[in-house]
Amino acid sequence: MSAIRLEHLTKKYEVDGQTVVALDDVSLSIDSGEIYGIIGMSGAGKSTLVRSVNFIEKPTEGRVLIDDVELAGLSEGELRKKRSEIGMIFQSFNLLEQRNVLSNVCFPLEIAGVKKKEAKEKARKLLKMVGLEDKEKAYPSQLSGGQKQRVAIARALATNPEILLCDEATSALDPKTTDSILALLKDINSRLGITIAVITHQMSVVKKICDRVAVIDKGRLVEEDTVEKLFETGEILEIFNNSGLAAAGGE
Amino acid sequence: MAEKLGFDILLKGNNLTRLFAGMGVALRISVISVVISLGLGLVLGTFLSMKKPVLNAVFSVYLNIVRFMPQLVLLFIVYFGATKAMSINLEAEPAAVIVFSFWGIAEMADLVRAALISIPVGQYESSMALGLNTLQTYVYVIIPQAIRRLIPQSINLVTRMIKTTSLVMMIGIVEVLKVGQQIIEAGRKTSPNAAFGVFATVFLMYFLVCWPISLISKKLEKKWENGYG
Numbered sequence: 001m002s003a004i005r006l007e008h009l010t011k012k013y014e015v016d017g018q019t020v021v022a023l024d025d026v027s028l029s030i031d032s033g034e035i036y037g038i039i040g041m042s043g044a045g046k047s048t049l050v051r052s053v054n055f056i057e058k059p060t061e062g063r064v065l066i067d068d069v070e071l072a073g074l075s076e077g078e079l080r081k082k083r084s085e086i087g088m089i090f091q092s093f094n095l096l097e098q099r100n101v102l103s104n105v106c107f108p109l110e111i112a113g114v115k116k117k118e119a120k121e122k123a124r125k126l127l128k129m130v131g132l133e134d135k136e137k138a139y140p141s142q143l144s145g146g147q148k149q150r151v152a153i154a155r156a157l158a159t160n161p162e163i164l165l166c167d168e169a170t171s172a173l174d175p176k177t178t179d180s181i182l183a184l185l186k187d188i189n190s191r192l193g194i195t196i197a198v199i200t201h202q203m204s205v206v207k208k209i210c211d212r213v214a215v216i217d218k219g220r221l222v223e224e225d226t227v228e229k230l231f232e233t234g235e236i237l238e239i240f241n242n243s244g245l246a247a248a249g250g251e
Numbered sequence: 252m253a254e255k256l257g258f259d260i261l262l263k264g265n266n267l268t269r270l271f272a273g274m275g276v277a278l279r280i281s282v283i284s285v286v287i288s289l290g291l292g293l294v295l296g297t298f299l300s301m302k303k304p305v306l307n308a309v310f311s312v313y314l315n316i317v318r319f320m321p322q323l324v325l326l327f328i329v330y331f332g333a334t335k336a337m338s339i340n341l342e343a344e345p346a347a348v349i350v351f352s353f354w355g356i357a358e359m360a361d362l363v364r365a366a367l368i369s370i371p372v373g374q375y376e377s378s379m380a381l382g383l384n385t386l387q388t389y390v391y392v393i394i395p396q397a398i399r400r401l402i403p404q405s406i407n408l409v410t411r412m413i414k415t416t417s418l419v420m421m422i423g424i425v426e427v428l429k430v431g432q433q434i435i436e437a438g439r440k441t442s443p444n445a446a447f448g449v450f451a452t453v454f455l456m457y458f459l460v461c462w463p464i465s466l467i468s469k470k471l472e473k474k475w476e477n478g479y480g
Contacts (some may be wrong), residue, residue: 049375054379054380056379058381074355076384080383081382082383083379083382084382085382087380088377089378090376091372091373092373094371094373094374094376094377094394096391097396097399098395098475107381108381108382109383110462111381111383111387112382155381159382165380180476231349
């Protein structure tokens with residue numbers, strides 16, 4: 001069953017009277033429980049693509065289906081509930097600076113109306129899973145980038161989502177920290193069976209954790225295949241070179 | 252010594268009590284205006300950060316009027332001008348509160364607007380991703396983080412408002428400065444040196460009001476720098 005299905009997504013913006021096409025007829029489907037990579041250069045449209053999945057950006061045309069439910073058909077309230085069932089982490093972490101680590105992880109639970117005590121218990125479990133059980137009293141400003149992303153992951157998992165969206169989640173981190181975060185994502189995927197969509201411009205990220213990958217260029221889906229196949233045949237390099245994406249091929 | 256510097260006059264009759272009462276008037280006007288300004292400024296600034304073209308255009312005219320118009324002229328316009336032109340009977344104190352709030356709301360709203368738009372767009376996006384509605388986004392995510400950026404400048408605004416209330420004597424309000432003048436004039440013969448002592452005391456009173464406010468601001472800044480920022 002597909003957890004996420006995107007059908008003929010097109011997104012257009014009006015910028016200074018000119019129409020910019022960020023997404024151009026993109027269709028793809030992500031199976032339940034897989035780690036799916038979406039790779040492309042900055043400006044290729046992959047951020048718009050991932051924001052369409054939880055309707056932070058509403059596509060101009062096309063359909064988004066989460067577990068076969070079409071998002072466009074939901075009311076605002078239903079949509080917010082759906083969003084809370086889809087975890088998302090960002091390049092810039094986006095933690096609440098005024099709250100400590102534990103309170104950051106509790107936050108989505110508080111919003112969902114979970115009792116304080118239960119929320120704390122749940123948050124402590126999650127912090128243990130991401131390896132930060134000893135940091136619950138620290139504030140985000142006292143953490144390293146990798147630690148902040150771990151908090152963000154714990155927060156994203158607090159509401160038991162079945163889908164986790166990662167928008168350039170490792171792009172602000174050094175290679176070693178990147179590896180540890182990727183290992184954590186892989187662990188979460190295999191332990192909790194959460195479907196993960198990974199947006200990145202780093203080929204190494206795709207290679208390390210993704211099952212399948214889509215290549216996005218200039219708003220279009222130019223290739224989609226299993227990671228093994230794309231890397232085995234060197235096809236991905238070819239695609240990258242052809243679309244002038246060689247620069248994105250490295251770290 | 253006390254006589255030479257003119258402090259002695261403060262101990263004559265009920266002069267010191269009168270000065271304190273005058274300071275009370277100044278503070279009453281300040282506190283009411285500051286509360287109105289901070290409250291409404293916060294609301295208006297929040298709307299401004301949403302970048303509605305018409306609202307922002309109107310606001311920019313309003314802000315420029317407040318910025319370029321001397322507070323004294325505003326006081327005169329409202330107290331002498333508006334009462335005549337619109338034939339409404341406005342007491343001096345409410346007129347002063349209106350002028351100071353008119354000023355404070357504009358500046359506060361602009362500070363709030365700037366603080367809110369300085370919050371990275373990612374914070375709005377992640378709030379949406381967590382399933383928050385607009386009100387929750389502002390209440391739990393944006394405003395708490397914006398307030399930290401707001402503290403230094405809004406404290407500056409508050410102290411500026413407090414000290415500028417000394418202008419209200421020009422529309423006939425007997426506040427601390429006016430009381431000071433009255434004391435000096437009444438004692439012209441017996442204490443010819445009173446001016447220094449009285450005005451120095453007025454200065455001290457303003458200082459003792461504004462200084463703690465500024466200390467609190469410093470303390471908060473320091474706390475957030477270590478703990479949160």
